[in-house]
Amino acid sequence: MFKKLLLVVATLIATMGFAFAQVDVNKADAAALDSIKGIGPAKSKAIIEERSKGGEFKDWADLEKRVKGIGEKSAVKLSEAGLQVNGKAKDGAAAKPAAEKPAKAAKAEKAEKAEKPAKAAAAMPAATPGAATASVPVKGAAADKAAAADAPKKK
Numbered sequence: 001m002f003k004k005l006l007l008v009v010a011t012l013i014a015t016m017g018f019a020f021a022q023v024d025v026n027k028a029d030a031a032a033l034d035s036i037k038g039i040g041p042a043k044s045k046a047i048i049e050e051r052s053k054g055g056e057f058k059d060w061a062d063l064e065k066r067v068k069g070i071g072e073k074s075a076v077k078l079s080e081a082g083l084q085v086n087g088k089a090k091d092g093a094a095a096k097p098a099a100e101k102p103a104k105a106a107k108a109e110k111a112e113k114a115e116k117p118a119k120a121a122a123a124m125p126a127a128t129p130g131a132a133t134a135s136v137p138v139k140g141a142a143a144d145k146a147a148a149a150d151a152p153k154k155k
Contacts (some may be wrong), residue, residue, distance in 0.1 A: 023036055024087060025047060033083075043070075051067045058085075
């Protein structure tokens with residue numbers, strides 16, 4: 001259980017590092033561009049090819065003009081996700097709110113709490129024959145079968 005918890009924490013930290021990293025489009029490699037939400041392998045390849053053909057991007061307008069598929073709206077979203085051009089975010093792009101970190105931590109905590117009862121039940125030893133068990137009221141034919149099973153056998 002400790003190993004799983006440690007793995008979840010490490011994954012959460014690594015994911016948060018990617019999510020909040022600022023990536024400059026003129027300095028980033030394909031892997032760094034892929035870490036930005038909204039940029040996949042095809043888009044990162046197009047950015048790198050255009051950068052190698054026409055030189056560094058001067059500003060956001062230059063990026064929007066030269067890279068097919070990046071317009072005003074997508075540029076704002078990419079900027080909010082952490083993409084920068086020459087160290088600057090897109091005008092009009094809101095910074096990521098700090099409230100996202102506690103929300104992710106709360107989700108992980110809820111998942112951990114949900115696992116605890118299941119793990120506790122799995123860790124309990126199985127009942128052995130003849131051991132005392134909790135009484136549960138049973139009615140009808142099931143009660144007759146349960147009583148017959150609990151009654152001592154005559155020889």
